[in-house]
Amino acid sequence: MGIVKKGRKPFVLIRSLDQYYVTYELNAFTDKPNRMVEIYSNLHKNILDAFSKRGIKILSPTYVRFESLKQNGQQDSEPSDTSPQLGLTN
Helix, strand or coil: CCCCCCCCCCEEEEEEECCCCEEEEEECCCCCHHHHHHHHHHHHHHHHHHHHHCCCCCCCCCCCCCCCCHHHCCCCCCCCCCCCCCCCCC
């Protein structure tokens, strides 16, 4: 039993043309809304796998804000209590 609803064909919309990328929206329908987390995860994995097989890499720029500790009267070796904690996830 599939998770994409039969009779409702998935479709892609081009949502915007931005400065460095195009924003797409993939639309599909399901009868299993309680499995949305799993559906999104599988969808993202399948997209990445399909791109990888074709040698396409998705470049996702990351913007990190650096704050000068000296502006807050701290030494460079002292962490700021107000600095956000950065974590990396796979």
